[in-house]
Amino acid sequence: MATPAPAEPIFAARGVTKVYDMGEVQVHALRGVEMDLYAGEMIVLLGPSGSGKSTLLNILGGLDRATAGHVSYCGWDITRAREKELTAYRRKHVGFVFQFYNLIPSLTAKENVAAVTEIAEKPMRPEEALELVGLGDRMNHFPAQLSGGQQQRVAIARAIAKRPSVLLCDEPTGALDSETGIVVLEAIDRVNRELGAATALITHNADIRLMANRVIHMANGLVGSVDVVENRLKPGELRW
């Protein structure tokens, strides 16, 4: 499938740096990142531990603030946004998927999704979101009653139920075996294609890059190179 002809980037990061002040030492997580993410596109962020992938993703998602530089979302500078605006931004536009699922253990699959749909503007029904990730028959299970892959798919359903314009996935398969990982990636791929949510996916696993439109390689808090994938594969076609 061909890369969609990108007009305006939905995200544009310019000169983004992030410094963590750890008391006696300062850790430079990002040192001037430049990148774009286009509507409906899927990108994979590849890079070793400590290269700044998660920090970048968190800044894009409004979970963290850049120390310097700008990130614009549809022309709006989120680095200058106030706390309240960031909250509203996350609530309306961003879906997150984390490595460790981060489900609320006291809520069922459906309720975990409902925790988001209740505060979103035009969400899909929780059932619908769960159907989309193939968990229509597990709706009333608690996280402890689900396998890791199922939990991660609930997390994806939770992230997409608000119909986000951006889906940010931080090592969604990191804690899963390959077979389960593929099922999870299929869910993400489907959401990207069917809902058109721009998707950024962090992984350690270089093989996953083949399901993206573009691959951004990161190292030492900087973008090293950007590859365009000519023949985007379906997750089922991946091998690792």
Added chain:
Amino acid sequence: MRVLDRKLFRELWGLKAQVLAIALVLAAGLATYVMAAATLDSLQRTQRRMYREFRFPDMFSNLKRAPESVAARIAAIPGVREVETRVVAPVTMEFEGYRFPINGQIVSLPAGAPKLNLPHLHSGRLPEAHREREVLISDGFADAHKMRPGARLLVTVNGRQREVDVVGIASTPEFIYQLAPGSIVPDFATYAILWMNRKPLEAAFNMTGAFNQVAGTLDPGASLKSVLDAMNALLEPYGGLDAHGRKDQVSHRYLSEEFRQLEQMATMFPAIFLSVAAFLLNVVLSRLMATQRGQIAILKAFGYTNAAIVIHFLKLAVLIAAVGLALGIAGGAWLGSGLAGLYRDVYRFPYLDFAILPGVIGISAAYCFLCAMAGTVFAVLRAARESPAVAMQPAAPGLYRASLLERLGLERMFSQPTRMILRNIERRPLKSFLSMIGVAMSTGILITGGFWSDAVDFMVFAQLRRAQIEDLAVTFTGPVPGRALQSLTSLTGVSHAEPTRWVPSRIRFEHRSYRTALQGMTPDGSLRRLLDRDLRRVELPVEGVILTDYLATMLGAKPGDILTVELLEGNRAVRQLPLTGLVSEYVGVNAYMRLDSLNRFMREGDTVTGAFLSADMEREVGIYSRLREMPAVAGTSARMRALRAFYDTLAAQMLMFAFFNTILAATIAVGVIYNTARITLSERSRELASLRVLGYTRGEVSYILLGELALLVFIAIPVGCGIGYSLAGAMAASARTELFRVPMVVNVGTFAFAALVVLIATVVSAMVVRHRVDHFDLVEVLKARE
């Protein structure tokens, strides 16, 4: 229901043991407040209602004897609204099947319907007009002997015995508290009030056409003082000098003192309990909220606002508080109705309106929710202020360093786990300190519970085993020659008698004065001893008076000061006498001087009004029947009976309170320690599970966790003993009244008991935590981030 609310309920359910423990801490604090406030409230409302319905007078006066015509002159005093005169006489009684001495008062009922002090009939009827043998008896006495209308009594008035028929059981507002003269607590079996038609009583007491007691009401706005002054002036020729308002009416005064004390209980105890509970709640809730850090971050990542998150967790706190509130009010109501019932046994209210007023519930609720919120808001805000990206990461490893003990070069003494314990305590000194103080506070509260029974035991020991060691005390009908004692010592079974004399008097120092009985004692007497705080004997001076230490404090006088002593009987002499010593007494306040000096002061010869006897109590029944035959003997009381009565009434109240206190304190102790253990576990489960993975045994891991708890508890116990001792001191100081003082005594056993309860709570909590450590799912703990 919103999903988040559902989350709330499920999580509450998951935390149920902890929720219950926190709620119990709060409930225990509230229960003391509800118990005391509701009891006080109920008693006061009942008192007001009874005073109103049964027409309790505003003023009273006793006198020797005045013709009935004087009543009209009293009624003519400006400000006086109603006047009722009557005849009151001391009586002794006996009835078939009861051989111990019974003392009492017989009070006349007016010919028409009574205007004041209306009798409330519990059963039976009023004596019919012109019936000379019909009487009412007080309900306390009737209860003590299970006596019903129809019973027959042998009554001795003025030395003459007669038979009367009980036609009704009654109570009046002037005898809510019924105290025999000279006793320290009511004893309903041996003290009774009788009411009888006035005519026959006048005849029996040589008071025909006359009265010896008067009571009245005032016009609204009238000045009590000017009416009393006018009454004293009017009644002086008739032997009356003691016109007084409600304030000095015996029953009312005792009630007021009791209410004052209850009020202190209703403020001081709950203040202590509640502040401890609030503090603990704060510590526990803020630590509980800290464990929710990850969840708070996720909710923020979804776009929940800080306000929404704070409200969500506040609901959690408020629900816990609501459980505490419900338990506290229910527990307080239950304890309160028990306590009020106990008061009713002593204070003979004919009924009791026990209710918990909305105000009490309102204050409890407000307090409860405030405590819960204070503990929650800051902790949640702290978590919510963190950037969600940071909060979602496992917390960065804390900055540890070698502990002080290790830096001092003692590291070789400690194993690695012990070092972890020490470093953990030292790294978070505030948290460790707060946990320690929490446990110490509960230890302290436990000590205050035990303190009451120590104090009661000491009071009894000092007063009834060291100071008053006579077997029997005899009161004469009035002043009699000292040789009357010979007839007492001649009784079979009586080995020794010591004379005494009571003279009503007023003692002044500077602008303060106090009415009491000045008691004449023989200086070498062995049956009544004046003792100081350390139970050492205080010598009676030839010239001078000795006061109960509390009375001296009330007067502002100290030994060496010159007091003005005004006798209110006989020659009404006034003299300046030095205060030469203080005696430590826990019940009542008294003034003492040498009997011979007192008689000289009165310008009388060897005169006595009573005697203390040393007797063979195996023969008491024989002694009693002989004493009854002596016309000069007005009443007899036995020390051991007084002791029993003391334990049955005053001590029962205090011990009941102490018992509640102990239960509540133990609840708090368990609640605090259990929560400390559980929260420490959830804070550190990941770390501890990692150690297990590294090959540490369950025992070693438990040691790291529980060793810290144990160390804190061992520090907390001595600190708590100090706190408890100070709290007991504060309580003793606030409970001092002229009726009784609580000695500041805490026995070693009380400290040991408190320590034991805390240790048991620790062991049980440790066992629960240990059980959890043993069942760690290592893989899960390491895989999932909490």
